[in-house]
Each structure stands twice: as C-alpha cells, then as structure tokens.
Amino acid sequence: MAEHNSNSPAVDNAAPVESESGGSVIELLERIGSIVLPVGVALYAVLYIGVEEMYAVFGISPQQAGIDQSVLFGRLTGTLVLVLLLGIPLVGLVVGLGWLLDKVTLGMAGRVVRGVRERPWVIALVAALWCGATYWGFFNFFGDLDLTVMVVIAVVLGVLAFLIPFRLLRRKPVGRAGMKVLIGSLTGLGLGFVLILQMANGAVEVQETGKANLLLSTVGFQDQWAVLKNADDDKPLYDGRWMMLLGESEGTYLFYDCDKMATMRIPMDHANLSDLQLDPEREKGFTCGSLA
Structure with missing residues (x-):
C-alpha cells in the first residue's frame, strides 16, 4: 500500500507534462496552418489567372482547350503540392541557418530577435514593408517597372497602408492572428502574380521556340506534338509539319503551327493524329516562324 502511495505522485506529475507536450504540438500545427492555408488559397486563386494568360498568348481560352474547372483544379493542386514540397526544405534551411547563427554568436542573435519581437512598432514596420513588397508582382503584371521605382512603391505603400x-x-491575440492571415494571403497573392509573369513569359517562349519550360509543365501545359493526317485518305496535312496540340473541345482540335506561328482549329472528324511526341528534343538554336 505504501509503495502504491509513493508511486502515485509520479503518475500525477507525468500527466501535465504529456498534456503540455500535446498542447504545444497542436499549437504549432495551428500556427503553421494559419500561415500556409491563406498562402495556398490566395496562390490557387491567382494561378487561375495565370493559366488564362498562358493560353491567351495563343489566342484561346483554357475552356477552348478543353480545360474545365475540374481539370484546372487538379493541375493547380499539383502545383501547390510542388510549391509546398519546395517550401518546406527552404523553411527548414532558414531555421537551420538561424540556429547556426545563434550558436556562432553565442546567443546574441536570439536575444536580438527576442528584443525585436518585444517592440510592436518594429514588428509592424517589418510586416508592413513585407506586405508592400508583395505588390511587386501585381504592379509588374500591368506594367514593367524599374527596380528603384518598385522599392519606393513598396516602402511608401507599406508605411502608409499597413x-x-x-x-x-498587435495589441490583442485576435488581432495578431488576423495579421498573420493577412500577411499570408498577401504573400500568396504576391507569389501568384510572380508565377503569372513567369507563365506568360514561358508561353511566349513556347510560341517562339516550340519548347515548354519546367514551370509550364508543372502547371499542366502539355508540350505535345503530332503530325496531322486526312481522316479520309490518311495523307499528311500541312506538308506533314509537326503541330503542337493545345487541346480539344466540342469536337475540335486546337493546334499551334510553329512554322507559321499561328493557332488553328480543325474538326476531329477531319483529321487524325499520328506520330505523337511529348516534349520532343529540339536542335540547338531552333526557332519558330520559318514560314511566317
């Protein structure tokens, strides 16, 4: 009986430790979710605009290429997964470098960070400048601006608006949580507009060189080429030139003629596809427009 009483305090003391550990894990997951979720939602919303801009280079819409909302959702979800897979190691690298810096400086870096976090005006200023910087992609989407102009705009916008x-x-926990959501959303939007610019530039590159880059492949753009043949006599059409298949919708194929740098529509019952190739190799220096 005495042994039972002597062991009971140990059991009682262990319970709070386990509860505290579980609570800290849940709190960590909530913190991560409060940042990752708004970034992902905002990024997904903006990437849809990027897909439209990408196909607009060829004079068509995603719907005309047979890309409906379900297909687009699957492609963009895959893109978000890849962004997450790349972002996790990056965050881990930053944390590791921060830990190493703290050790090298004998704890000085950690004390500086804690001191900054205790000053709400400094935190508000850093967050405001960051949010101002997220508008870089947005402004460049509507016009090509100089780096100096963008820095000035980011600083002025951040200070005046945020x-x-x-x-x-920062005065209340609810406000701090809302601040994280807002920063995460603007970060996702800013990253999304940067990706839009890269997607549009990548589509122009395809139009000029007939070769898709890694980013376009990531968002589901298929660099697929074929030779068209007459459905009646199986003879090659357009002198047997290779055409890039942009998509199909409502009984119509959509092709990009690299040699003439033109987009064409052909009824499915008028043409057959042959010699299909995905991501074909191009000779060095190849460009489209030889017959334009």
Whole structure:
C-alpha cells in the first residue's frame, strides 16, 4: 500500500507534462496552418489567372482547350503540392541557418530577435514593408517597372497602408492572428502574380521556340506534338509539319503551327493524329516562324 502511495505522485506529475507536450504540438500545427492555408488559397486563386494568360498568348481560352474547372483544379493542386514540397526544405534551411547563427554568436542573435519581437512598432514596420513588397508582382503584371521605382512603391505603400493597422492589431491575440492571415494571403497573392509573369513569359517562349519550360509543365501545359493526317485518305496535312496540340473541345482540335506561328482549329472528324511526341528534343538554336 505504501509503495502504491509513493508511486502515485509520479503518475500525477507525468500527466501535465504529456498534456503540455500535446498542447504545444497542436499549437504549432495551428500556427503553421494559419500561415500556409491563406498562402495556398490566395496562390490557387491567382494561378487561375495565370493559366488564362498562358493560353491567351495563343489566342484561346483554357475552356477552348478543353480545360474545365475540374481539370484546372487538379493541375493547380499539383502545383501547390510542388510549391509546398519546395517550401518546406527552404523553411527548414532558414531555421537551420538561424540556429547556426545563434550558436556562432553565442546567443546574441536570439536575444536580438527576442528584443525585436518585444517592440510592436518594429514588428509592424517589418510586416508592413513585407506586405508592400508583395505588390511587386501585381504592379509588374500591368506594367514593367524599374527596380528603384518598385522599392519606393513598396516602402511608401507599406508605411502608409499597413504600418498603423498592424500596430493596432498587435495589441490583442485576435488581432495578431488576423495579421498573420493577412500577411499570408498577401504573400500568396504576391507569389501568384510572380508565377503569372513567369507563365506568360514561358508561353511566349513556347510560341517562339516550340519548347515548354519546367514551370509550364508543372502547371499542366502539355508540350505535345503530332503530325496531322486526312481522316479520309490518311495523307499528311500541312506538308506533314509537326503541330503542337493545345487541346480539344466540342469536337475540335486546337493546334499551334510553329512554322507559321499561328493557332488553328480543325474538326476531329477531319483529321487524325499520328506520330505523337511529348516534349520532343529540339536542335540547338531552333526557332519558330520559318514560314511566317
């Protein structure tokens, strides 16, 4: 009986430790979710615009290429997964470098970070400048701006539009949580507009060189080529030139004629596809437009 009483305090003391450990894990997951979720949602919303811009280079819409909402959702979800897979090691690298810096400076870096976090105006200023910088892709989407101009715009926009609201939000836990969601959303939107620019530039590159880059392949753009043949006599059409298949919709194929740099529509019952190739190799220096 005495042994039972002597062991009971140990059991009682272990319970709070387990509860505290579980609570810290849940809190960590909530913190990660409060940042990752708004970034992902905002990025997905903006990437849809990027897909439209990508196909607009060829004079068509995603719907005309047979890409409906379900197909687009699957492709963009895959893109978000890849972004997440690349982002996790990057975050781990930053954390590791921060830990190493703290060790090298004998804890000085950690004390500086803690000191900065205790100053709400400094945190609000950093967050405001970051949110201002997220508008870089947005402004470049509508016009090519100089780097100096963009820095000035980011600083002015951040200070005027975000500094005071962020300082006020830092006063309460609910405000700090809302601040994280807002920063995460703007980060996702900013990253999305940067990807839009890259996708549009990649589509122009395909139009000029007939070769898709890795980013376009990631968002589901198929670099697929075929030779068209007459459905009646199986003779090659367009002198047997290779055509890039952009998609199919409502009984119509959509092709890009690299040699003439033109988009064409052909009824499915008028042409057969032969010699299909995905991501074909191009000779060095190849460009489209030889017959344009």
